[in-house]
Amino acid sequence: MAIDKNDLHQPESLSKRVVRGGIWVFALRIANRSLGFIRTIILARLLAPHDFGLFGIAMLAIATLETFSQTGFQAALVQKKKNVEPYLDTAWTISAIRGIILFLILFSSAPLIANFF
Structure with a gap:
């Protein structure tokens, strides 16, 4: 056989x-x-308990903003698999702009977050 x-x-x-x-x-x-x-x-x-608490507050704020700001470009590029080169610059630019916007939101809301906790 x-x-x-x-x-x-x-x-x-x-x-x-x-x-x-x-x-x-x-x-x-x-x-x-x-x-x-x-x-x-x-x-x-x-870390000291006070510093560990500050770290926890910062991580909570970052995780919350990151959760609400996912764009989905990475998943779309992985799913497409072929001929993604034309989209890489756009995905990188949007990701960089997203990072800048998140920084500005966190920086401007830091006093509010500090007062809340």
């Missing part, structure tokens, strides 16, 4: 690819959360 070349290079089924992708996403999220937890423990040991 001869082995056909097509049998050796059969593409994976969609369900197997979805399961493998799901496992990778799950593993990366667990690793990310674990590293964040370790970082928090280290900072809690190194």
